[in-house]
Amino acid sequence: MKTYGLIGYPVKHSLSALMHNAAFKELKIEAKYRLFEVAPEDLEDFLLRDKEIRDSKGESFSMRDLSGFNITIPHKVKAKEILERQFPEIVKYDIGSRVRISGAINTVRIAVDKMYYLNTDVIGFRQSLREDMKFNPKDKNVILVGCGGAGRAVVAALAWRTSPRKIYIYEPNQDAFRCAKDHFSSFNVTNCIFEFISQEKQLPDVLASSDLLINASPLGMKEGDPSVIKKELLHKDLSVYDVVYNRETQLIKDAKSLGLKNSGGLGMLLYQGVAAFEFWTTSWTKKDAPVEVMRRALEEGLKECRKK
Numbered sequence: 158m159k160t161y162g163l164i165g166y167p168v169k170h171s172l173s174a175l176m177h178n179a180a181f182k183e184l185k186i187e188a189k190y191r192l193f194e195v196a197p198e199d200l201e202d203f204l205l206r207d208k209e210i211r212d213s214k215g216e217s218f219s220m221r222d223l224s225g226f227n228i229t230i231p232h233k234v235k236a237k238e239i240l241e242r243q244f245p246e247i248v249k250y251d252i253g254s255r256v257r258i259s260g261a262i263n264t265v266r267i268a269v270d271k272m273y274y275l276n277t278d279v280i281g282f283r284q285s286l287r288e289d290m291k292f293n294p295k296d297k298n299v300i301l302v303g304c305g306g307a308g309r310a311v312v313a314a315l316a317w318r319t320s321p322r323k324i325y326i327y328e329p330n331q332d333a334f335r336c337a338k339d340h341f342s343s344f345n346v347t348n349c350i351f352e353f354i355s356q357e358k359q360l361p362d363v364l365a366s367s368d369l370l371i372n373a374s375p376l377g378m379k380e381g382d383p384s385v386i387k388k389e390l391l392h393k394d395l396s397v398y399d400v401v402y403n404r405e406t407q408l409i410k411d412a413k414s415l416g417l418k419n420s421g422g423l424g425m426l427l428y429q430g431v432a433a434f435e436f437w438t439t440s441w442t443k444k445d446a447p448v449e450v451m452r453r454a455l456e457e458g459l460k461e462c463r464k465k
Contacts, residue, residue: 159188160222161437162212164203165229168192169213170403172458173227176430179454183447186438193218193226200232204239204272225266225437227430230375233261233276233306240265240274255279259313260340261306264433275436278310279317281429282400286314289424292369292396293319300325300367302385303374304337307400311373312341312351323350325363331355364390372399377406384408391415402426403462423459427452 163173169192177190191212195203202208207219228236237256255276256262262274286292299321301311308326315321326341328334334355341351354363364370364386372385377399384407391397397412402422412419427448434446 159186159224160191160218161188161225161227162191162193162218162223163227163229164193164195164200164210165232166194166196168194168229170462171229172403172426172455172462173430175454175458176427176451177434179450180434180447183450184438184442184444186442188224191216191218195232197231197235200235201239204236205243220267223267225264225433227433228263228265230306233263233278234309236265237262237274240272244272244274255310255313255317258316259306259309261309263306263310263429264436266437273436276310276313277429277432277436278307278425279314280432281425281427282311282314283317283319284428285420285422285424286398288428289420290396290398290418292398292418294321294369295319297321297368298323298325298366299369299371300327300363301371301373302327303372303376304328304333305373305375308373309337309340311371311400323352325352325354325367327354327360327363329355329357360386361390364395365392367395369396369398372397372401372406372408375401377401377408378403380404382407384411388415391417393417398422400425403459423455427455 163171171192174190174192181188193210193212195210199208203210207221209217209219211217259276259279262276264275264277266273294315301308304326315324328337338353374385376382376385378401388411396418398420399406399408400422409419409421431446431448
């Protein structure tokens with residue numbers, strides 16, 4: 158029985174186990190996907206020194222017990238730094254430079270004495286934008302709110318062959334702002350222009366000239382969270398994407414009330430999961446991920462979450 162899982166801190170809210178276990182069952186693969194809480198101070202020991210961790214049911218595992226895993230908040234950037242030092246040669250497998258541009262990873266495959274890593278969030282966002290919103294960012298102005306792990310994946314997705322005219326990156330947290338600015342300013346990966354903004358007073362003019370607004374911040378995950386953008390700043394030519402998937406955020410409610418094209422982040426979660434599943438299994442199963450089975454598992458899990 159192979160074991161896969163998700164590491165993060167916290168992880169109990171995650172729906173990833175539902176879609177992956179549904180996919181394993183559908184394809185008759187003897188594997189189980191589990192949730193592992195790994196505190197930030199334990200991350201490097203877990204990745205490099207086989208430190209034991211417990212899953213959500215209290216069972217103990219170490220790195221040698223796993224065949225692969227996903228990575229979520231707050232480990233995506235740090236895990237990339239740790240694994241890149243240990244396995245620098247794996248960078249050549251980074252198709253499209255998704256890891257290099259995003260500066261983060263979210264999926265790892267373990268093979269003998271090596272760990273192969275990539276960022277399927279980049280794939281997930283691109284496909285969701287195309288499938289769920291029918292939005293083509295080519296020659297468009299985009300404003301991104303939040304530049305943590307999810308935000309970096311969004312930037313990498315937009316910069317990777319889609320060629321928007323300009324990407325505005327808004328991050329009020331000054332430490333995160335400086336870190337992201339330093340990181341993205343070092344790349345010349347597209348004809349589009351990066352513009353970094355850190356002050357709320359700049360938002361009205363930026364939004365007025367933007368075609369797509371993306372929330373990649375965690376604001377909206379909790380009941381009662383306000384919108385990241387005031388409703389009066391939204392306009393009729395603006396499309397809205399919110400990577401938050403566990404509830405309908407105030408931003409999405411505002412977009413719907415104004416008749417704007419919009420999408421929550423469930424599609425991004427699904428498609429990044431599909432890419433991760435195939436990264437782990439396709440080489441030996443020769444089968445594609447059962448996308449609709451995984452979608453239904455997520456939708457059913459989300460309904461149950463919203464009842465609570």
